[in-house]
Structure formats: C-alpha cells, structure tokens
Amino acid sequence: EADIYQTPRYLVIGTGKKITLECSQTMGHDKMYWYQQDPGMELHLIHYSYGVNSTEKGDLSSESTVSRIRTEHFPLTLESARPSHTSQYLCASSERGDRGFYNEQFFGPGTRLTVL
Amino acid sequence: KNQVEQSPQSLIILEGKNCTLQCNYTVSPFSNLRWYKQDTGRGPVSLTIMTFSENTKSNGRYTATLDADTKQSSLHITASQLSDSASYICVVSDRGSTLGRLYFGRGTQLTVWP
Numbered sequence: 001e002a003d004i005y006q007t008p009r010y011l012v013i014g015t016g017k018k019i020t021l022e023c024s025q026t027m028g029h030d031k032m033y034w035y036q037q038d039p040g041m042e043l044h045l046i047h048y049s050y051g052v053n054s055t056e057k058g059d060l061s062s063e064s065t066v067s068r069i070r071t072e073h074f075p076l077t078l079e080s081a082r083p084s085h086t087s088q089y090l091c092a093s094s095e096r097g098d099r100g101f102y103n104e105q106f107f108g109p110g111t112r113l114t115v116l
Numbered sequence: 117k118n119q120v121e122q123s124p125q126s127l128i129i130l131e132g133k134n135c136t137l138q139c140n141y142t143v144s145p146f147s148n149l150r151w152y153k154q155d156t157g158r159g160p161v162s163l164t165i166m167t168f169s170e171n172t173k174s175n176g177r178y179t180a181t182l183d184a185d186t187k188q189s190s191l192h193i194t195a196s197q198l199s200d201s202a203s204y205i206c207v208v209s210d211r212g213s214t215l216g217r218l219y220f221g222r223g224t225q226l227t228v229w230p
Binding site (some may be wrong): 044057107109 | 120125152156159160161162165205218221223225
C-alpha cells in the first residue's frame with residue numbers, strides 16, 4: 001500500500017467555515033495532485049505541483065487553494081466553504097521516470113467533505 | 117476531444133463467476149492505459165498498466181487487454197470474490213508532453229453477491 005496519507009477522512013462543517021485538508025507522502029515524490037470526485041463520476045484534477053514552491057491549477061476550476069512548502073506536504077484550503085464544495089477530495093503523488101515521464105500516481109484514501 | 121468511456125456503468129455477478137469490463141478511449145497521442153480498483157471510501161489502486169506495444173497484462177485473477185488500433189481495452193476478472201466488489205476505473209495517459217496528463221473514465225461499479 002502506498003505511503004500517502006490524508007486527514008481528516010470525513011469532515012462535516014457549516015457554510016462559511018475555513019477548512020484545510022491535509023495530504024502528506026513519505027515516498028519522496030516530487031509531483032503531487034489534488035482531485036475532486038463526485039459519486040459515480042470521474043476524477044477531476046483541481047491542483048498539482050511539480051515540487052516545492054510550485055503550484056498549478058488543474059482542469060476543473062476550484063475555489064480552493066494549495067501550497068507546497070515541503071516536498072512531502074500538499075495541503076488544500078477552502079477559505080469559505082459552501083454546500084457546492086461537498087465532494088470527495090483525493091490526493092495523489094508520482095515521481096519522474098527515467099525518460100522524463102511521470103510514473104504511476106499513488107492515491108491517498110481521500111477526504112469526504114460535507115458542507116451544510 | 118480526449119475522452120474515456122466505460123461500460124457497463126454497473127454490474128452484479130455471483131461469487132465465482134467471471135466478468136469483463138470495457139473501456140473505449142479517444143486520447144491521442146496515446147502513452148499508456150491503466151486499470152484502477154477503487155474500494156468504497158478509498159483511493160484508487162493500480163491493477164495493470166499497458167503501453168502501446170502491449171496487448172495483454174495479467175495481475176492474478178485480473179487480465180487486461182488493449183487494442184491500440186480500435187482504442188479499446190477490457191478488464192477480465194476470473195473466479196470473482198466478494199472482495200472484488202469495487203469501482204474499476206480506466207485511466208489513459210497521453211504522451212503529448214512530460215506532464216503525464218491523465219484522462220479518467222467514470223468507472224464500472226461491480227458488485228459480487230455470495
């Protein structure tokens with residue numbers, strides 16, 4: 001099993017609250033990702049990072065922000081949560097292979113967020 | 117438009133039976149195709165990966181096939197077990213850059229009944 005961790009696993013909060021979803025990996029991978037997944041739907045990339053101090057927006061527009069101060073840590077923050085943010089958030093990481101392409105992405109267990 | 121389509125959307129089978137899940141993609145240029153297993157409330161875990169030159173790959177009771185000409189893949193599960201109940205996701209990577217862009221299908225929800 002991959003060494004990538006997410007906390008909390010489940011979170012129920014009220015509208016307007018600020019939240020931070022934690023993600024950490026112990027594999028030394030340089031690239032990390034955040035995905036959003038609704039039930040029965042595909043994963044959508046919302047943020048990714050190539051390494052420390054690198055953050056990029058993904059394909060799906062998101063009001064969340066991310067930071068990458070340490071290689072192993074890639075937290076996601078919502079300044080003011082809304083019911084539309086209710087979803088599952090998955091963190092993943094990967095390393096660059098010999099030919100420069102990124103290898104398999106390893107996923108964390110996910111955080112199920114419910115905003116009331 | 118790069119897309120990954122999976123069928124069926126859901127499937128129920130009895131324990132011990134075999135089943136085959138389908139994946140069609142339009143991703144180009146193609147790099148590789150992976151099948152992931154996602155248990156309820158967990159993150160996806162890779163089962164198999166195939167590149168352009170490979171047309172079959174096995175992992176225990178899981179066998180994936182790839183036809184790069186027709187852009188189709190299948191995942192065959194043999195002698196199903198209750199623990200096989202999960203969502204199976206087809207993921208295709210392009211080789212347009214070193215970014216390793218991934219395209220996800222919506223998954224097939226497999227339920228194995230005793």
